Amino acid sequence: MTERYPVADAEELSEDGSRVIAEIKGQEIAVFRHRGEYYALANYCVHQAGPLCEGALSGDIDTGDDGWDWVYDDEEKYIVCPWHGWMFDITTGRSPKDERYAVPTYDVEVEDGTVYAVR
Amino acid sequence: MARSVERDRLTSLEEVDVVVDADAHAQASWDDIRAHLDDGHERFERFFETSPAPGTEMNLYHSPTPTYLYEDMQGGEEETAGLYDDAKLAETSAVAERIGVDAGVVNPTLILNLNFVRERDYAVAIMQGYNDWLVSELAEYDNLVGNLVVAPHDPRRSAEEVERLADEDDIAGVQLLGTALLPPAGHTCYEPIYEAAAANDLPVSMHTSGAGMKPFPEQSFWAETYAEDHVTQHPFAHMVNVSSLLLGGVPERFPGLTFVFQEAGIGYVPYLLRRLDTAYHELGPEVPALPDPPSEYVADSFYWCTQPLGHTAETPRHLAWLVELVGPGNVMFAADAPHPDFDTPEELFDRVRAHFGAEAVEAMMGKNAMDVYDIA
Numbered sequence: 130m131t132e133r134y135p136v137a138d139a140e141e142l143s144e145d146g147s148r149v150i151a152e153i154k155g156q157e158i159a160v161f162r163h164r165g166e167y168y169a170l171a172n173y174c175v176h177q178a179g180p181l182c183e184g185a186l187s188g189d190i191d192t193g194d195d196g197w198d199w200v201y202d203d204e205e206k207y208i209v210c211p212w213h214g215w216m217f218d219i220t221t222g223r224s225p226k227d228e229r230y231a232v233p234t235y236d237v238e239v240e241d242g243t244v245y246a247v248r
Numbered sequence: 249m250a251r252s253v254e255r256d257r258l259t260s261l262e263e264v265d266v267v268v269d270a271d272a273h274a275q276a277s278w279d280d281i282r283a284h285l286d287d288g289h290e291r292f293e294r295f296f297e298t299s300p301a302p303g304t305e306m307n308l309y310h311s312p313t314p315t316y317l318y319e320d321m322q323g324g325e326e327e328t329a330g331l332y333d334d335a336k337l338a339e340t341s342a343v344a345e346r347i348g349v350d351a352g353v354v355n356p357t358l359i360l361n362l363n364f365v366r367e368r369d370y371a372v373a374i375m376q377g378y379n380d381w382l383v384s385e386l387a388e389y390d391n392l393v394g395n396l397v398v399a400p401h402d403p404r405r406s407a408e409e410v411e412r413l414a415d416e417d418d419i420a421g422v423q424l425l426g427t428a429l430l431p432p433a434g435h436t437c438y439e440p441i442y443e444a445a446a447a448n449d450l451p452v453s454m455h456t457s458g459a460g461m462k463p464f465p466e467q468s469f470w471a472e473t474y475a476e477d478h479v480t481q482h483p484f485a486h487m488v489n490v491s492s493l494l495l496g497g498v499p500e501r502f503p504g505l506t507f508v509f510q511e512a513g514i515g516y517v518p519y520l521l522r523r524l525d526t527a528y529h530e531l532g533p534e535v536p537a538l539p540d541p542p543s544e545y546v547a548d549s550f551y552w553c554t555q556p557l558g559h560t561a562e563t564p565r566h567l568a569w570l571v572e573l574v575g576p577g578n579v580m581f582a583a584d585a586p587h588p589d590f591d592t593p594e595e596l597f598d599r600v601r602a603h604f605g606a607e608a609v610e611a612m613m614g615k616n617a618m619d620v621y622d623i624a
Contacts, residue, residue: 147372176529178510181458187533189532189533189536190533190534190536191538192497192537192538196497196500196501196537197497197501199536200536205457207555213529214529214530214531214532214535215529215530215532216529216532224526224529225532226529226532226535227528227541229594
C-alpha cells in the first residue's frame with residue numbers, strides 16, 4: 130500500500146530546476162521541478178550506488194541530421210550522477226544511453242501548498 | 249522411458265564443415281605491382297626501376313622483419329625465401345591446404361605498410377597496382393578470396409577503387425589498414441570509403457602491421473626491436489581504431505557495415521569493450537552518436553580474428569573463457585597463413601570444442617567468415 134509523505138513546501142520548488150531531497154523512512158527521494166511539473170526519483174544511482182540526485186542537471190548532446198554534427202538539446206531534464214557521470218531522465222527515471230538502466234520514480238502530489246511524494 | 253539425448257559437442261576437427269582462415273596473406277613483389285600499374289601511374293614505374301630498394305624505402309626499420317620460417321616457404325634451390333621474395337598465392341594456398349584450412353581471405357604482406365607512404369599519388373598507384381595483381385592471382389585459386397586495399401590518403405579515389413572492383417568474384421571485402429591510419433578510423437574523412445563498402449555489401453577488414461617506421465601507434469617509435477613493436481602495436485592500433493569508430497558513431501551511420509579486426513588475437517577485446525561501455529555512460533554527452541552502448545554495435549557487426557593465440561596448451565580452458573567473454577558469434581578463426589606466427593585450426597578448435605555447442609564452434613571455425621565475406 131502506498132502512502133504519501135510531505136517533502137517540501139511548494140515555495141521551495143517555485144522555479145524550474147529546483148529540487149529538494151527528503152529522507153523517507155531511511156530512503157532518500159528527490160523531488161525536482163521541471164517545466165512546471167514535479168518529478169520524484171530515488172537519490173540512488175544504479176551504477177555504483179552514488180547519490181545521484183545531488184549532481185547537476187544537464188541537457189544532452191545529440192547528432193544532427195547528417196549524423197556527424199553535434200547538437201545541444203538544452204532541455205535540462207537529465208540528472209548527472211556526481212560520482213561517475215551517469216545520466217538519467219528525471220521525467221522517466223530512465224537512462225538516455227541504455228534502456229537497461231533506470232532509477233525508481235515516484236508519483237508527486239501537491240495539496241494546499243505542500244508537495245508530497247507517494248511511495 | 250529414457251529420453252534420447254544427443255551430444256551437442258564436436259570432438260574432431262574433421263566434423264567441422266568449413267574451416268576458414270579469415271586472415272591469410274600473400275606477397276606481391278614490386279615487380280608484380282609495377283606490372284599491373286595503369287596508365288597515369290607511369291612515373292612510379294620509373295621510381296620502381298631506379299630505386300635500389302623500393303621496399304626498403306617504404307619499410308625503413310631498425311631491425312629486419314623475420315623471413316618465413318615455415319618450411320613450405322623455403323622451397324626451391326634458394327637458401328631462403330624472404331618476406332619480400334616469393335610468397336605468392338601458390339604458397340598461401342598450399343599452406344592452407346596442408347594445415348586443414350578450406351578457404352582463406354587474402355590480405356597483403358608488404359602492402360600492409362601502404363599507409364606509411366607519404367605521397368598520395370604514389371599510395372594510389374600502389375593501391376591500384378596491388379589490387380589488379382590480386383584480382384588476377386585470385387582467379388587461379390579456388391580456395392582463396394581477397395580484400396582489396398584502399399589508400400586512406402585519398403578516400404575519394406579509394407571509394408572509386410571499391411566501386412571499380414567490388415563486383416569481381418574473388419573480392420570479398422575492403423582492407424583499410426589499421427597501422428599508421430591517421431586520423432583514426434572514425435574520422436569523417438573516411439565516409440566515402442564506408443559508403444562505397446556499404447553500398448557494395450563489402451565488409452571492412454582492418455589489419456595492423458608490426459614492421460616499419462610509422463606515425464601511429466606512437467609506442468612504435470620507442471620499440472628497439474621488432475619483437476617489442478610486434479607485441480604492442482597490433483592491439484594498440486586496433487584499440488584506437490575501434491574506439492574511434494564506435495565513439496564516433498560510424499556503426500550508427502552505416503548500420504549494415506561489418507568490421508573485421510585482424511592479427512592482434514582476442515585477448516585485448518573484453519578489456520576494450522568494457523572500457524568503451526564505461527566511457528559511454530560516464531562521458532555520455534561526448535558520445536551523442538550512439539543511442540546504444542558500444543558493445544551492442546560490436547555484437548551486431550564487429551568480428552575479431554583469433555590469430556595469434558599464443559601457447560594455449562598451457563591452460564586450455566582460459567582460451568575457452570576468453571572466447572566466451574568476446575562472444576563466440578563474433579570470433580573468426582584466423583591462421584595467418586603462411587606467416588611465421590601462424591596458428592593451426594587445432595590451436596583454437598581443441599580449446600573450445602568441449603566448452604561450446606557444435607553450432608558455436610562451427611561458427612567461429614568458419615561459418616562466421618563465410619557469412620561476413622560471402623564465401624560460397
